[in-house]
Every structure is written in C-alpha cells, then in structure tokens.
Amino acid sequence: MKVIFNCIALFIMVFLNSCEDKIDLKLDSVADKYVIVADLHNANPSQMIVISRAVDFSNNSASNPVIGADVVVKNITSGRSYQFVDRSNGDYVMDRMTLREGNTYALTVQMPDGSLFESTCTMPAYVPVDSIGLVRKKTFDEEYIYASLSFLDPPAKENYYKYKLKLNNEDFKFSDVFSDKFNDGLFVEHEIANEDNDIKEGDEIQILRQCIAKDVYTYWSNIKGQNPGSAAPSNPISNISNGALGYFSVSSAQYYDLKVLQTKKL
Structure with missing residues (x-):
C-alpha cells in the first residue's frame, strides 16, 4: 500500500476491534415494531446482533431491548449454523464466527411472541x-x-x-x-x-x-437522504422480512x- x-x-x-451501528433516527410511525441490527463483518472475530422494540417517534421513551429471542445465522454455502447467545440486554453474540467472501448467509430470528423474521445476504469480496x-x-x-x-x-x-x-x-x-x-x-x-x-x-x-x-447500500442511502426537517421522515427500506426495522449485512x-x-x- x-x-x-x-x-x-x-x-x-x-x-x-468491535463496534456497532448506532441508528439515531426519527422514524415514521413504527407502532412498537421490532428493530434488528445485524452488521456482521470479517474485521472482527466476534459478531453481535442487537434486537429491540421501537417506539413511535412522537414518544419520548427509549426503545426496549428484546430478551429471549432465538437468533441463528446459517452459512447456506457451507451448511454451518451459528446460534447466537442472548446476553439478556438486547445483545445477541457469537464469540467466534468465520465469515467467507462469496458465501451466502441466512438470518433467522424468532421472537418470544412467536414472530419470525428472516433475511439473506451474500458477502462481497x-x-x-x-x-x-x-x-x-x-x-x-x-x-x-x-x-x-x-x-x-x-x-x-x-x-x-x-x-x-x-x-x-x-x-x-x-x-x-x-x-x-x-x-x-x-x-x-x-x-x-x-x-x-x-x-x-x-x-x-x-x-x-x-x-x-x-440492499444494505439502499438502506443506508435512505438514511443518508433523510431530510432532518421533515415532520415524519419515512423509514429506511429494510432487507428483513415481516415488517421489521433495521437490516442484515454480512460484509x-x-x-x-x-x-x-x-x-x-x-
């Protein structure tokens, strides 16, 4: 170089090092939706997925961490699955997870109330x-x-x-x-x-x-393009199923x- x-x-x-995305946005009405932030990348040996329930942007309460979800990431290419560990604070962690360029990964999150959320992502080179x-x-x-x-x-x-x-x-x-x-x-x-x-x-x-x-670029491009002066900014386009907010990325x-x-x- x-x-x-x-x-x-x-x-x-x-x-x-470890770091996580902090999403600080005023969103359109979210009606207590689930927020899943899964930013996995190979610069870290450990991975973390953060799950919470959002509150409406007009509500001054903080978002609520989700405890007791079942979080699995599967390498579809190799067939290996990783069960993330619940830290009982909204953080779900995997201490060591090898991510490979070109492989496709599937996220499955089952909430305590039975709601199921899924997404897939292929890791670019x-x-x-x-x-x-x-x-x-x-x-x-x-x-x-x-x-x-x-x-x-x-x-x-x-x-x-x-x-x-x-x-x-x-x-x-x-x-x-x-x-x-x-x-x-x-x-x-x-x-x-x-x-x-x-x-x-x-x-x-x-x-x-x-x-x-x-699709991860689209999500963050939506955030970048938000108008801070808008009374009710639209929600960024998520790549997670079933109406969840947030995104799943393997980079x-x-x-x-x-x-x-x-x-x-x-």
Whole structure:
C-alpha cells in the first residue's frame, strides 16, 4: 500500500476491534415494531446482533431491548449454523464466527411472541485500498479535514461501500455510503468525515471500511437522504422480512487508523 504524502505525519494501521451501528433516527410511525441490527463483518472475530422494540417517534421513551429471542445465522454455502447467545440486554453474540467472501448467509430470528423474521445476504469480496491520507478543503470561508481513501474499483461489477468513523474516544458512527454507478472500473477516491465535519489537527481517527451488498447500500442511502426537517421522515427500506426495522449485512471489512498532525492545504 502506498501512502499519499499530503500530511507530514500519518499513521496507518490495520486494527481489529468491535463496534456497532448506532441508528439515531426519527422514524415514521413504527407502532412498537421490532428493530434488528445485524452488521456482521470479517474485521472482527466476534459478531453481535442487537434486537429491540421501537417506539413511535412522537414518544419520548427509549426503545426496549428484546430478551429471549432465538437468533441463528446459517452459512447456506457451507451448511454451518451459528446460534447466537442472548446476553439478556438486547445483545445477541457469537464469540467466534468465520465469515467467507462469496458465501451466502441466512438470518433467522424468532421472537418470544412467536414472530419470525428472516433475511439473506451474500458477502462481497473486499476491494483493496491503494492509498490513504488526509486532505484539507475550503468550502466558502470554512476549512474541513477529510480522510481520503483511493482504490481501483473492479470493472463490470456492481460495488457498494460503507464507512463508519470513530473520532478520538467517541463511539463509531455512520459516515457515508458510495456506489460505483458512475465510476465503475475507474480509480476512485472516497473522502469521508464525521457527521459534524469537525476533524482537526491532533485528532485520532479510526475508519471501518466495508464492502456491502446492494440492499444494505439502499438502506443506508435512505438514511443518508433523510431530510432532518421533515415532520415524519419515512423509514429506511429494510432487507428483513415481516415488517421489521433495521437490516442484515454480512460484509468484508478493514479498519484503518490515522492521526492528524499536519495537513497540506489544497
């Protein structure tokens, strides 16, 4: 991997860690629906699925964790099944689970009330990053720092990318999603930042880059396109059956660490 020398000091490290997607949205009327967040990826040896019951966006109560569900993920390609362990707090975990690119996985969740929810996802191959760095750009009178990842997009194949970013001691948060609809087979640069665009010199950044399935891209693209000023934003399109909110994703992924010491002005 080559490094773009647009910063004087840049630390890059492949880092294995655990993180989960935090979905903080005002949704259209959810009528106490189930929310299943299953973001599995091969950058972690352990996996976690979070299940709760949502409350209507007009209700100030927090969502309620679901305890006692039966959660199984099956590798349809190999035939092996994984029974996730209930932690009695809405988290369902599998301490060690090998995920393989190109394999198809099926999620089955049976709730304590007998409701059944299912989904399938094929794990895409990881698209290697050629270079990573930091850039500073000026928009109107404000300057912003972005992490920049460059790579060759595989030709004649649909590819979808998702990024989460952790700044200093904060939690990982969704940053952005991209498709190769308009740059298939080209050399691509993705510039990402945290939601407040307030990365500054001295910050430590950790990025989780995931190659995701098309329906997972659609889900997060819906979230990205939400209008914060809408009185009742529509619910993102889930790939889980039976009207559940949330999503099921099995992705190939890689962590990258950067430290912002000094950046080159463009």
